[in-house]
Amino acid sequence: MSEATGRPLTDDERAVLRHLLSAPFKGAEALRDQVEAASAEGSWADGDGPSIDLVVPDSAPAAPLADGLVPVDAAVTGPDGEFAGELLLWLQDGRLAALEYAWVTDEAPATLPAVSEITVTAR
Secondary structure: OOOOOOEEOOHHHHHHHHHHOOOOOOOHHHHHHHHHHOEEEOOOOOOOOOEEEEEOOOOOOOOOOOOEEOOEEEEEEOOOOOEEEEEEEEEEOOEEEEEEEEEOOOOOOOOOOOHHHEEEEEO
8 A cells, every 4th residue: 555655746847746736547537646646755866767656645636547558658858959859757556666767968967848848749
């Protein structure tokens, strides 16, 4: 049984998660509801790389999706308009499990990209 542990999501993390889940796909509504109950473990600047683990309590309804990636593509463009990477949103047992930033730039990102820099499409 999962209990909400860790730290509260930041406003930026919550906004990015909502943006990623704005694409229409089966199970998106349940995942959107989970964002409100989720907490995070780790931070973007803690040296473990640009990702955080997400913890969703068992009391939040599970989405009818298999373990693995949420079925969205989330391309990130930098301030110069060039492709900078993508965000990957992971599920386990129908619940949000992790948010990862896979970058293609020389330097690892220390923060999440702004919502305006993320283009989301359903797969």
